[in-house]
Amino acid sequence: MMGPPVLRPVRLVLFGAPGVGKGTQAAFLQERVGVPHVSTGDMLRAEIRAGTPQGERARAIVESGRLVPDELISEMIGVRLRSVDVAKGFILDGFPRTVGQAEYLDGALRDLGKALDAVINLDVPAALVADRLAGRRVCPSCGASYHIRHKAPRVEGRCDNCGAVLGVRADDAVEVVRGRLEVYERLTAPVLEYYRSRGRLRDVNGIGTPEEVAERIDRVVASLNGS
Ligand code: AMP
Secondary structure (H helix, E strand, O other), rough: OOOOOOOOOOOEEEEOOOOOOOOOOHHHHHHHHHHEEEEEEHHHHHHHHHHHHHHHHHHHHOOOOOOOOOOHHHHHHHHHHHOHHHOEEEEEEOOOHHHHHHHHHHHHHOOOOOOOOOOEEEEHHHHHHHHHHHHHEEOOOOOOOEEOOEEEEOOOOOOOOOOOEEEEHHHOOOOHHHHHHHHHHHHHHHHHHHOOOOOOOOEEEOOOHHHHHHHHHHHHHOOOOOO
16 A cells, blocks of 8 residues: 555545546545545445435435435534544545535534635546446445446456455436436536635646546645645
């Protein structure tokens, strides 16, 4: 694996449409920065797998590609932000997804005497996004994510971490993807303006290999001043 963290701890949001590579980049970045990757999608899928009341409430919504209610997801993230391991920093992936969630996040951080360092917007053309989602494979056991061409597992169809048989996310089915992209445009894209107008947004070109994109993100993170 990689060595010790080389970038100072930060509070970041990795932002972008479904399929731009947020999860892949957040997983890289957590090694480089030494702070946890917090993915609301992963948290929800874990609740669904475990069959908790929150998971049962979210299951049909997640599988159909709609957004779970702001109050459910904000409560989950509120609890997570108070955990000890995120005291120094975090990389949020998949949250906030509505302007209401962005306002909630600002308030929750303010209550903790903290603030976001930056929101990194991964910019990828729609055609590439569709290809990335169609080729995505995930591990049902540990949640690791792959792509059949761009990020293939060492053994075809098997997870590198735990050896489980890889599957396809229910919400990556072509007809569901169309709805997720529509939800992104209607409810999530307005969050960009929220952060742009507050001077928090950094655009990063998301085209290229995962390593190329990671280098661009590293440069942005290295340029952030202390908070
Ligand atoms: P992701 O893994 O980020 O693509 O999230 C998968 C699904 O989980 C989304 O399509 C939503 O149904 C749900 N989800 C994840 N994060 C949020 C959020 N911040 N707000 C509402 N729903 C969410």
